[in-house]
Amino acid sequence: MSEHIVSKTIYFLIFGALMVLTVVTYWVALYDFGAMNVVIALAVAVTKAVLVVLYFMHVRYSTRLTKIVVIAGFFWLSILVVLTLSDYFTRPATSGVGGVPASTGTR
């Protein structure tokens, strides 16, 4: 078998890292960093997701074809987010989203 078997040690190391990062994400949220709160929360979440994908889901040891599919999936998701936001964030500030007023109740 050419299948790569990830050792138990690596699984427990990744598990420990995920636990630590979970505490970090909670602890950071208790402090007000302004706009950085979102950035930090997302950075921690993305780090955890990457650890899970690479090691728990074995993508690091998968075929190139699998890797391309995974990367393409997240790339397409980024197209959704970037194009949608480039629309909404260039609209006049008064318009709300989907019938819920932004702040002034103009709709």
Place this chain on the structure above:
Amino acid sequence: MAEAVHSTTEHPASAHAALQHHFENMEQQREAGTLGMWIFLVTEIMFFGGMFMAYILYRSYNADAFAAASNALNVKMGFANTIVLICSSLTMALAVYYSQVGKRMMIVVMLILTMILGTTFLVVKAFEYYDKYEKNEIPGRLFPSRPFKWGEAGHGSPAKEPARDGSTERNPQSVQTGQEQKPDTNLASRVEMFFFIYFAMTGLHALHMVIGLGMLIVLTIMAWRNRFSPEYHSPVELGGLYWHFVDIVWIFLFPLLYLLGAHGVSGGGH
């Protein structure tokens, strides 16, 4: 097997019983299965991605209401559930490991542990949902006797959460650059939107957990009947991929839903 390359409709008797006729060998079959599972998971990324997109938009327009509503969620339960799910991911990964090295009893034990942890998650989630029901925080009028309410004395009002840094709390409305100061009805409808998104996302996630638990039952029975071996364990491997994906969704949901206002409502301006 290399000599028999193009007579693939029949495998020699020495081939593994689980080898399907359209694959050359077990390795090709396993890799094809992994690829197919990932293509399915990519569609799941898009499925949840649309909801995350809705979340991003509504939150960017209603940061104050989302922070206030986020404080009404039970952070302790959310945190505990995050820990529970990460533990279940570890036991699932270990189940895959033991299937690769061919330890039947350990596969069964790890799969059962994973099921126990997954069930724990759902039970905690059920308590959270019931709490929302009791506090009239189910959006819309799903329960006619308990229509959505927000900002009344006793619960859920943004003023209930004290600012932890001791600074004087700002009125969430003043964070907005609104020309006219609208009263609570506006805030309530925007908070309700948070709860729509909260229930849609956590509900869809919980549905995936339920499906995952059903899958784990099947895998446990298969493992018990000794269907897996180091040569053939793709079902455990692919089930693991699904379970870890559901875990990843929660890894994003926890900070995005529960921790928005943890540092005090005054931080609602991001």
